[in-house]
Amino acid sequence: MAPFVIPSSLFVVLGLPLVAGLIPPNRLYGVRTARTLADPDRWYAVNRRAGIGVVAGSLLYLGFVASRLVPYVPADPSTFAVHLAAFLGPLVLGLLAAQISR
Secondary structure: OOOOHHHHHHHHHHHHHHHOOOOOOOOOOOOOOHHHHHOHHHHHHHHHHHHHHHHHHHHHHHHHHHHHHOOOOOOOHHHHHHHHHHHHHHHHHHHHHHHHHO
């Protein structure tokens, strides 16, 4: 099994409510900054973008990298590095896009 299947699956589950706008401003879940907590419209916009980034990055990893492109070989550390980059790269880009829009 690919090393980041469980975290990617969890991020999809946690990101979907943000994309759907189901999570109101709070201090526990979502992109929590002074600006997003002060303005509900900004909260929903930023968290929707962050949710889209997290879900898209996780689905990209699950759909392509983990299952098709790079088989994970535990004895080969370079495959772990490729999986780590494929897991973190899209997530970081999505979260940066959300931060820029805040």
